[in-house]
Amino acid sequence: MGTVSILDGLRRKLVADSVASGRRADGRALDEVRELTVEPGVIPKAEGSARVRLGRTEVVTGVKVNPDRPFPDTGDRGTFICTAEIPPLAHPDAEAGPPSEAVIELARVVDRGIRESHMLDMSQLVIKRDVSVIGVFTDNAVIDNGGNLFDACSYASVAAILSCKMPVWEMGEDAPRLVEGQSRDPPIATVPVSVTMGRIGEHIIVDPSLEEWMCLDARLTITTNSEGNICALQKGGLDGFTPEQLNSCAETAISVGARVRPRLEAARQAR
Amino acid sequence: MGTVSILDGLRRKLVADSVASGRRADGRALDEVRELTVEPGVIPKAEGSARVRLGRTEVVTGVKVNPDRPFPDTGDRGTFICTAEIPPLAHPDAEAGPPSEAVIELARVVDRGIRESHMLDMSQLVIKRDVSVIGVFTDNAVIDNGGNLFDACSYASVAAILSCKMPVWEMGEDAPRLVEGQSRDPPIATVPVSVTMGRIGEHIIVDPSLEEWMCLDARLTITTNSEGNICALQKGGLDGFTPEQLNSCAETAISVGARVRPRLEAARQAR
Amino acid sequence: MGTVSILDGLRRKLVADSVASGRRADGRALDEVRELTVEPGVIPKAEGSARVRLGRTEVVTGVKVNPDRPFPDTGDRGTFICTAEIPPLAHPDAEAGPPSEAVIELARVVDRGIRESHMLDMSQLVIKRDVSVIGVFTDNAVIDNGGNLFDACSYASVAAILSCKMPVWEMGEDAPRLVEGQSRDPPIATVPVSVTMGRIGEHIIVDPSLEEWMCLDARLTITTNSEGNICALQKGGLDGFTPEQLNSCAETAISVGARVRPRLEAARQAR
Amino acid sequence: MGGRDTDMVLLDANGIRCDGRRIDEPRRIMIKAGVLHNANGSAYIEFGDNKIVAGVFGPRDVHPKHQSNAETGILRVRYHMQPYSVTERKRPAPSRREIEISKVIKEALLPAVMLERFPRTAVDVFVEILQADGGSRCAALDAAAVALADAGIPMRDMVSACAAGKVADTIVLDINNEEDQAGQADMPVAIMPNSGKVTLLQLDGVLTRDEYRRCIETGIAGCKIVYDIQKRALAERHFSGAGQ
Amino acid sequence: MGGRDTDMVLLDANGIRCDGRRIDEPRRIMIKAGVLHNANGSAYIEFGDNKIVAGVFGPRDVHPKHQSNAETGILRVRYHMQPYSVTERKRPAPSRREIEISKVIKEALLPAVMLERFPRTAVDVFVEILQADGGSRCAALDAAAVALADAGIPMRDMVSACAAGKVADTIVLDINNEEDQAGQADMPVAIMPNSGKVTLLQLDGVLTRDEYRRCIETGIAGCKIVYDIQKRALAERHFSGAGQ
């Protein structure tokens, strides 16, 4: 315990010093995202999929599209569910079993960024109103945890949805029937981009690495849509932000988001 | 452990002495119920509700009324489910998580007292025979555990049911349809009252406090209906009762029940 | 820990020595099955049942037969589910709670032996194609664990299925309706027999006792059908088998299986 | 709120019940002690159509440790139904009903078991219902008590259980499944036969003050019949040449 | 992907909302401290139609031990809804939504609680939602902070929460259930009122860069209103003769 704490304190000091110098341990500027690669279509058995590498973080995400029952009060819209998992091969501290509160938060923040941006026009995912709609399941698996899973999972989810080849169903007598040989593009209305920032002392860094993540005073995830508007927020961590910091984070999220968005949009080409 | 045991023994002796003297630690006679307050209608979003304080015990109970599927062999009756929870704010020893065997017993004893008394005429809770019936869910939350949860939850459940404003449904094409702007009284046939007694040595006390509860040799819950008949029993605890004690407990339950019943019946006025 | 290990080592040596001598601790030859008794029909409330004693191992198995929904892609066949449980009275090391991986393997191996042999002609268990079929649930309870649960549960399952008196249903308006007073024989196509063998050093023993089970280097369960063909395999344990050993095990399973099969087939007479 | 209004004749003019019994007559009861090899003690009971096996382990170490008590041993009871034991297949996971019954059986046995002799240990009683009929909790308790004695656990008394009930406005002993479905009240009773104390008492159904008293008396009389059968089973196991 | 397109008049020509409030006016808020006997500290809040009780235990030993921290105390928070608290009966097991809200409430309280004074211990905050309305996480957080103070846990600041939102293209304070269903954005905000730091911030819905700034300002103004009510509740409990 003592030893861990000393190492811990040492790491905090080193990370804080390098952040204060304006150049991070891995050489990045404070508002610089790690190397990002997006490979759509890696799971052909899924309707959509993507492998995303963000620095040392790796996520493989699949999208399954199936007929589903609508919720009672929204029979004119499809359904959307987004999950996340950190299987134990992703990190020595990851554990099998029911998801921790951190994993539940991860899944819900990624879900909210996509849902609240209205990325998918759910009104176009209806087979028969009030009876049968199209359900979109987006499952994120973190294969390697190198920090900032919020953005990595969000990018993988968005790219996987963009890459979707959607089957076509028509209503049969009792149940929806697949129309063989047809497919359509997903009804994309906007492309949300999540940008997670951390505060270390008075400095804000973008896309924290795993080492930095362990030293954050507080973090903030801001998701922006294609219009540059803000569509989801999640503050976390041990401490808070001043209102001025929150305003400056919004600026950063909008500009970084605009740089990342084309990288995700390229996933359309995998359809 | 040793310390706890010494305190434990000391408490047992003090409780037993005061019971033997005919006057309990809180000044009550052996067959005296603690101060009881019943506030019906505290949860307007529920069809029925009540907050009950019985000494230092506090329970908040809500009743939800919804269309339900009948059980296969009782398509001519509504359904009734009664649950209980001791959330961790109720006592330092209460724990979140799946219900303990004690909580399961609590819920089942409260359920049985209401069910076996035939308090609700379930044959009047049918929307369409064999297809759709009315389900009555009674959920008890113990907010503060001051002992004798059996009676406190039973009183709160009975008062919440009595306070119910029941919506009216009619059978639509496929599913029951709410008739807007209408409501009805619940079909009350009798008002069951639970009376829990504890044995300490040769003495029987009514409505044990938390401190007394921890010193009981055995306990017995007797539920009586408006006619003064006995409709449910539950013996518990480490030891037994003689047949004579059982007979005398029945006398006590009938007379105490008759004193408590009007306090619960007043909940009808909250409809 | 130390003591256990010394005893453990001692037991291994004794078991290995007696196996090497060709005569086991309980006097059996290497390829000899323990005393086997099969009592079909012990649970009259179940459609089929059997108590099997195999040495000191005792299993009670019941078969329930009920209308079921078919799987989406196999609407022309009935369903079959086989479970196993080792309740805590079976052995001091057995624990209540969710099944361990060993119990899950046990259930799946017994299931596979019956399913893959095509013992039941599932195409004859259809009430209305794609709508309603007959489901056969086979539940094994190990009452006393004396080793080699694979074979004991398999024998009890097979005997219980053979003993079945199957109710008859016809399709009603919405749901299948029981035809009172009628019953039929189960559609038996073959009688699978499981034979479990263990390797201790270079020797192969049949039907290991509990003591032997704890000393096995590896085990192999081979299920054969009435034609003497092989229809299921499961290798387990800490070590492997040479291809020659696998061939010799197949010979043994076929000949031992042929000896056991009539014992199970007698269960037909309990219908 | 139950389903109790059929036309079956539950009690005829001669006081004979639907299964041919008199009002004070229990169903057929058969108990055998010492039926399992691994348990320290065990018993098998057939009580009407109930078929139940009970096994006892202990006194033994407690896991997890924090459940143990430095002053006394603890008793743990599991009442569990096999999926095939009832008409509609039961899911294997323990139901709330099974958990409650486990608790009342435990509290019915507790006064009889001299746990104070075995501090820090546990005595475990496991009951498996192979076939269930009316009165399964009483039958399970009867088997459990015999299994405890068979295991040599020191006991200050036996525990014997039998239900009474109300059928066609009459108090009767040991109601069966049909009577339970169609009847008016079911009251399981357990006693320690030597001390006379009642250690289990429950009731479903409505009784007058007087019927309550007579129901308890009837149940106690049934418990005494069971007690003799329990003693015989233990004697056959431990003191007869024909023991297994 | 939500359901936000009804015809209700959410804001009339005079700037009055569907429940009669002005755009910068919160719902009725009532807080009472010290409402439970067993908890070390407690509070009850009514915030609009929200009815919520919070109880605090600790600092106390941590079980299981491996969760404890030799350098500091830990804070554990459970936000839990009663089945009857919402229109459709909620299943009792904690939902993923409740688990996430428990976590954000914990992280909103953490900077205010001086846990470093109690190494190896836990402070437990338990919140029960008896009736839920829009803004229940803010109301729960307000009650939790008062309960912590009521328990005498040393705090370096209060924590006060209130949502802002966007309704009919206007930034308003404290949106209610109808506004949340039909409105355009909901932003829960919590601050430490003395330091001014924002310790909880979430958003559902779409805001421009400028609306985002104004929404945060509006939420902070609401938090300050709440803060006064929190202080009054603590004063009534601890410094008034009429204390319970």
Add this chain to the structure above:
Amino acid sequence: MGGRDTDMVLLDANGIRCDGRRIDEPRRIMIKAGVLHNANGSAYIEFGDNKIVAGVFGPRDVHPKHQSNAETGILRVRYHMQPYSVTERKRPAPSRREIEISKVIKEALLPAVMLERFPRTAVDVFVEILQADGGSRCAALDAAAVALADAGIPMRDMVSACAAGKVADTIVLDINNEEDQAGQADMPVAIMPNSGKVTLLQLDGVLTRDEYRRCIETGIAGCKIVYDIQKRALAERHFSGAGQ
């Protein structure tokens, strides 16, 4: 009792299978070692349409402690399918099938791993199925064995797996998903290639005595093909200049 009666031509007159392979030809196999940063060892395999990643941790401390063994290390294996890995989305919780496969993979690896060198510790093997096709347990085992070697865990032999089966009355190597659905038997086989011992053997389907023998021989021949690819993957990772 499975669904095995379609009209697809599984084997044509020239001995060519539905996917163009000869009867003794495995699907395309690609293995890459050392693909993860956090695991001590790892491997990625594509085996036909299977896409699987395996990671190894350890030897490391065992939690909970009582699982550890003072005489030897223990091996723990988790085989887990991603929800999107199969045609119908799979629920994330481990199924009984996944638990059984985890166990047979563990027992197939055990004889090869020198756990006796690391008493009281655990070696953990985690396998994620990203896309599943026929033969996923063999492919998973092949990746797991490479990941163990990549982690530097001492091994007395490699473990190599490949299925054989019966299709159109013919014994063939490495049956694919279509052949499995429509075929007659599927027999996964794993060997330790140097000792020749078979450490995994299962069978679904019916074989004569002679087909059984030939099926094992065919499977073993496939394992040897796999073994060469495993060795190449490890060499590329550890002994080539182009290593990652």
